[in-house]
Amino acid sequence: MSNPGLMRRIPQPPTSVLVCIKVVLCILPIAQISIGSVHLNDCPRQHYIPIYLIVVGVFGLILALLACLPGSQPKDDNSSTFNLICRTWNSLVSFFLLCWFIAGNVWIYTIYQPNFNKNTTHVDQYCDKTLYQFAFWTTTLVYILLASFLFISCCIIVCFYLCGRADPDDAI
Numbered sequence: 089m090s091n092p093g094l095m096r097r098i099p100q101p102p103t104s105v106l107v108c109i110k111v112v113l114c115i116l117p118i119a120q121i122s123i124g125s126v127h128l129n130d131c132p133r134q135h136y137i138p139i140y141l142i143v144v145g146v147f148g149l150i151l152a153l154l155a156c157l158p159g160s161q162p163k164d165d166n167s168s169t170f171n172l173i174c175r176t177w178n179s180l181v182s183f184f185l186l187c188w189f190i191a192g193n194v195w196i197y198t199i200y201q202p203n204f205n206k207n208t209t210h211v212d213q214y215c216d217k218t219l220y221q222f223a224f225w226t227t228t229l230v231y232i233l234l235a236s237f238l239f240i241s242c243c244i245i246v247c248f249y250l251c252g253r254a255d256p257d258d259a260i
Contacts, residue, residue: 114152116226120145123222130216133202137215137223140192147185154178189230196223 124141
């Protein structure tokens, strides 16, 4: 069913473009690690939020680095041990990120609109505004991008269906 010749005919972007895309995609995990580290003790209301940011940033960078390995690129010979190890590790990291993302959703959305003002009488209700809003919007961005991807995919499928429909008088 798979056609290995099809992969050879698809034009690949230049290496410089791929490098630029990967660098841009690494900016968000680096920002997550930085903000989580700087504000590690600044959210007693939900102390897992900065830890969530650090872990998702580190594993996001690991996933980006794994994509740079030669074993992660589709080749004709996918049966080598190195390719199998790369694909297995990539799958495990992706599964861990999915589970960690779900946990992060629980930690972030359950305290929605925490108290951003640090008060000496009720310190346990406080969460740093920069930390919380960064975690909230990066998590919400995933849902926005997912919804956009699904919407565009559905539009493309509908277009293929409408453009590919045969007229009744066509000889099929």
